[in-house]
Amino acid sequence: MRRQPDILSIVAICFFAFMILNVLRDRGVERAVSTQPFENSADLQAQPDEVMKTAGQSELLLLEKAATQQPPAASLSFDPEAIAPPYDHYTLTQGPHGQSYGHLAIDISDGKGAVLKSPINGVVTALFTDDLGNTTLVIENEIYQVIMLHGLYTVSVGEQVALGQPIGKESNQGNTVDALGRSCRGRDCGYHTHLNIFDKRLGANVNPLELFQ
Numbered sequence: 001m002r003r004q005p006d007i008l009s010i011v012a013i014c015f016f017a018f019m020i021l022n023v024l025r026d027r028g029v030e031r032a033v034s035t036q037p038f039e040n041s042a043d044l045q046a047q048p049d050e051v052m053k054t055a056g057q058s059e060l061l062l063l064e065k066a067a068t069q070q071p072p073a074a075s076l077s078f079d080p081e082a083i084a085p086p087y088d089h090y091t092l093t094q095g096p097h098g099q100s101y102g103h104l105a106i107d108i109s110d111g112k113g114a115v116l117k118s119p120i121n122g123v124v125t126a127l128f129t130d131d132l133g134n135t136t137l138v139i140e141n142e143i144y145q146v147i148m149l150h151g152l153y154t155v156s157v158g159e160q161v162a163l164g165q166p167i168g169k170e171s172n173q174g175n176t177v178d179a180l181g182r183s184c185r186g187r188d189c190g191y192h193t194h195l196n197i198f199d200k201r202l203g204a205n206v207n208p209l210e211l212f213q
């Protein structure tokens with residue numbers, strides 16, 4: 001009768017010891033899981049021998065890789081979706097028009113000589129005077145192609161321009177008219193910018209007024 005409690009005691013002690021070991025093991029797993037994000041780099045997983053390096057060395061390697069893989073800072077701020085009117089303030093002188101020649105343009109004005117600004121972050125892809133005498137400036141990026149007419153433009157083809165960067169001044173070059181529809185060629189009237197915006201994602205012109213809302 002004396003042996004039985006001893007056996008029970010031994011069984012109980014073994015059970016508690018087993019439980020304590022389990023708890024300790026579980027805590028170890030938790031700790032391993034909680035530190036996993038720090039070690040869970042593609043490099044370390046792909047190359048198990050990297051794990052053997054000290055943390056300091058691994059961090060240095062990762063920092064070096066990050067530095068070489070980072071794109072130039074300039075391209076980070078070169079948002080192709082950003083778009084704004086070419087003036088700080090302007091008056092709409094004609095709503096969407098020009099569908100007969102493939103435009104959905106607006107005419108806007110801030111007066112003779114007003115500073116024109118690039119409506120997008122892009123590159124000047126064309127600058128010419130068309131058959132009607134319209135000075136024509138084209139700025140584009142991977143999303144937008146912006147066409148502006150009638151101004152005196154001071155940028156050149158191939159030049160990279162930032163949103164809001166001055167690109168010229170408002171004028172009346174080419175086919176512009178006064179309030180009565182009379183040509184302003186050689187006259188001091190008809191100053192404005194004809195602005196057409198093509199969205200390459202849609203494959204269509206878009207109403208600039210909707211973009212500027």
Ligand SMILES: [Zn+2]
Binds near residue numbers: 094097105106193195
């Ligand atoms: Zn127009």
